[in-house]
Amino acid sequence: MGNSLVSVRDQKFLLYEQLGVEKLFAYEKYGDYSRDVVDMMLGEAEKMAVDVILPTYDVGDKEGCTFKDGKVSVPACFHDAYKKFCEAGWICAIKDPEVGGQGMPMSVWMSCAECFNAANFAFMMYPGLTAGAAGLIEKYGTEEQKNKYMYRMYTGEWGGTMCLTEPGSGSDLGAIRTxxxxxxxxxxxxxxxxxxxSSGDHDLTPNNIHPVLARIEGDPPGTGGISIFIVPKYRVNDDGSLGELNDVITGNIEHKMGIKGSATATLNFGEDGNCIGELLGEERKGMKIMFQMMNEARLEVGMQGLGHATAAYGHALQYAKERVQSKPIWEFTNPNAASVPIIQHPDVRRMLLWMKAYVEGMRALNGFVAYCIDMEGIAETKEEKKRWEGFVEVLTPVCKAFCSDMGVEICSLAIDVYGGYGYISEYPVEQYMRDCKIACLYEGTNGIQALDLVGRKLAQNKGANVKAFFGEIAGTVGKIKKIEELKAYVVHLEEAYGAVAGLTEQFGKWAKSAGLIIPILNARPYLMILGDLAVGWQLMQAAGIACEKLDAIYAEAGADGSKAGQRALARENSEVAFYQGKIASAKYFATNILPTISGRCKAIGLGDKVPIEMLEESFGS
Ligand SMILES: Cc1cc2nc3c(=O)[nH]c(=O)nc-3n(C[C@H](O)[C@H](O)[C@H](O)COP(=O)(O)OP(=O)(O)OC[C@H]3O[C@@H](n4cnc5c(N)ncnc54)[C@H](O)[C@@H]3O)c2cc1C
Structure with a gap:
């Protein structure tokens, strides 16, 4: 897969050269880790993704899930893959060794997860939800609940879900009626x-443990009255053996646009009045508890967007190198000119570099947030912890919504690179696009993520969290300005961040004077702007590192300093080609995307309210 799905070289660049994850290994918590160990784990993750998960991708899509005689079956090939995935301990790799995990830093896990998601994220839903649900029991459950459920979930023996949504309660969880x-x-x-x-019912495991949001009779309406319960599909006897069915009945499974191998079930609890649940944590704290799982899941969903984008880019790149079509533009009038691989056409190169830049930038953004989580966990002072936590708070909705929205865009562009073949099921990219779209919708739609960002996160910690984020960008701008090669490009980052910081301040003023309506109306475009800014920042930071590395390589190789000499070196030295590619991504993004930010900020700053003010009748009938 190395060259076609995930760039392991770029993952290593991010981990070692950009984030510097080796710093983590100095702490006791990650004392068992070293660069060798991480390299070995990345290698194992890639093998698992390529040899075990990837072969289930299109087969799982074609076979899909079935619902017959009240039973749900997943694609047959998922069984062996699930067994191998669990046996290798991936299901709880980031958890502490005391509960069976490997204590893996989140930043390292993100690279592994990218490989798994790129290989087949419909499959990944099963272990992913199981780990999330077990994590809730680990944090909020009693010892008895942990012994009864958690350990068997972390090994993958039993599955897990998250049960929030109801027919009348999607985005508005306060309306639940269970x-x-x-x-x-x-x-x-x-x-x-x-x-x-998701994973609501299936035949991968003999039992399925559902964390269910419900309201205890007499508790107040709204989210403040919601509690959370552990509801097993089959009850568990005192000796750990499976008891009777717990009156959890599958009504149906959905027929969907994508992730067809992931069973999406309607579950009826207590139709016969015989469904028993155990309270998890305190009464009326259900939303707070579930939010732990939702925040983790939001990052995972951002990774799903990235995983698809990564895979779609990999396929498009390979195809563009192989597909021969049309004469090159400089030979257009020559009837005898030979056709060339499409990667030689300017428009195809533009599409590929656009995809490359976003994939690398989103990888770095997700990696940065994961690194902040790691640092938060080992921070020695309260202030330090708060600072890392602040980045995570602000950037979690951005990772979820931006990476899933851009994931769809990248998959769509990959189809364009293929031309008509991209639309044909025999080729992989149409499935990526179908599968990817769900990441924009579940775990809170991207519209809801944007509300979380603008309505809650910007004002959090009196605005200090978002200011600290802008401060990081300012720091990068200062450093990059000293690099000759990038000087002319970093001005676009400086201008973009100034525009976003100004708009953010304007949001604050509007909130105090005209109310929140304009920020709320523009929450989603604002989130996308912040995503572009974060990606532009990460790419610029990476380009700065790449310049330093190249200088050293050029000096050692005795390159003559000319562009031609450097290009010649890149043809024979893959490291030079890689670093030059990092610089190309940053330059392209800086000149083609970042300059749009100030215009987009200006548009929002005009304070237009037409969508709110116009009559519903005027939308049409
Ligand atoms: C394949 C699949 C798997 C899923 N897996 C799970 C799962 O495992 N567990 C689970 O509990 N749920 C799951 N969901 C449900 C998913 O989380 C919901 O579909 C999602 O939260 C949106 O709810 P809804 O579909 O009712 O849309 P609605 O809430 O009706 O939203 C419709 C539109 O209105 C917008 N909207 C709603 N309220 C507001 C507001 N206040 N301000 C602005 N815009 C608003 C939304 O952004 C959206 O654009 C899954 C859904 C799918 C399709």
Missing amino acids: TAKRLPDGTFSITGTKSFI
Whole structure:
């Protein structure tokens, strides 16, 4: 897969040269880690992705999930892959060794997850949700609950889900109607219907453990009255063996545009009044508890967008090198000229570099947030912890929404690179586009992510979190200005960040005077601007590092300093080609995307409210 799906070289650049993850290994928590260990893990992840998961990709899509006689079956090839994935310990790699994990830093896990998601994220839904649900029990469960459920989920023996959505309650979780009635023994009788539940029912594991949001009878309406319950599909006897069915009945599974190998089920709890749930954590704290899983899942969903983008770019690049079509533009009037591989046409090169720049920038953005999570976990002072946490808070909705939206755009452009063949099922990119779209919708739609960013995150910590983020960009601008090769490009980053910082301040002023309506109306475009800014920042930082590396290589090789000499060296030295590619990504992004930011900020700054003010009737009938 190395060359076609994920650039492992770029992952290593990010980990070692840009983030400097080796710093983590000096802390006791990551004392067992070293560069050799990480290299070995990345190699194992790639092998798992290529040899085990990737072969399930199109087969799983074609076969899909079935619902027959009340039972859900996943694609047959998922069984062996699931077994191997769990046996290798990937399901809980980032968890502590005490619970069976490998204590892997989040930043390293992100690279592994990118490989897995690129290989088949419909498959990854099963272990992913299981790990998330087990994580909730680990953090909020009693010892008894951990012994009963968590360990068997972390090994993959039992599956897990997250049950929030109901037919009448999607974005607005405060409207849920599932109820929990107290029983004399301290457990609860659960009644209600949950819809769209990923991995809600399947035949990969003999039991499935559902964390379910429900309202205890008599508790207040809205999100503040919601509690969370552990509801197993099959009850568990005291000796750990499986008991009777817990009145959790699968109503149906959805027929979907993509991720067809992931079963999306409607679950009916307590139709016969016999569904028993155990309270997880405190009463009425269900949303807070579920948010732990949702925040982790939001980053994972950002990684799904990236995984698809990565794979789609890899395929498009390979295809562009192989597909021969049309004479080159400089031979257009020559009837005898030979056709060339399409990578030689300017428009195809533009599309490829656009994709490359976004893929690398999003990889770095996700990696940065993961690194912040690692640093937050080992921070020695309160201030330091708060600072890392601040980056995570602000950037989590950006990772989720920006990377999924751009993931779709990149998959779409990959189809353009293929031409008509891109639309044909025999080629892989149409499936990537179908599969990718869901990442924009679940875990809170991208519209809801944008509301979270603008309505909550910008003002968090009195605005200090977002200011610290801008401060990081300013720091990079200062450093890059000293690099001759990039001087002319970094001005676009400086201008863009100035425009975004100005608009953010304007949002604050509007919030105090005219109300939040204009920021709320523009939350999604604002989030996309912030995403572009973050990507432009990460790419520029990477280009600065690449320049230093190249200078050293050129000096050692005795290159004559001419562009021609440097290009010649790149043809024979893959490291030179790689670093030159990093600089190309940053330069392209700086000149083609970053200058649009100030115009987009200006547009929002005009304070237009037409979509709010116009009559509903005027939208048409
Ligand atoms: C394949 C699939 C898998 C899923 N897996 C799970 C799962 O495992 N567990 C689970 O609990 N759920 C799951 N979901 C449900 C998913 O999280 C919801 O579909 C999603 O949260 C949106 O809810 P909704 O579909 O009811 O849309 P709605 O809430 O009706 O939203 C429709 C539109 O209105 C917008 N909107 C709604 N409210 C506002 C507002 N206040 N301000 C601005 N815009 C707003 C939305 O952004 C969206 O554009 C899954 C869904 C799918 C399709």
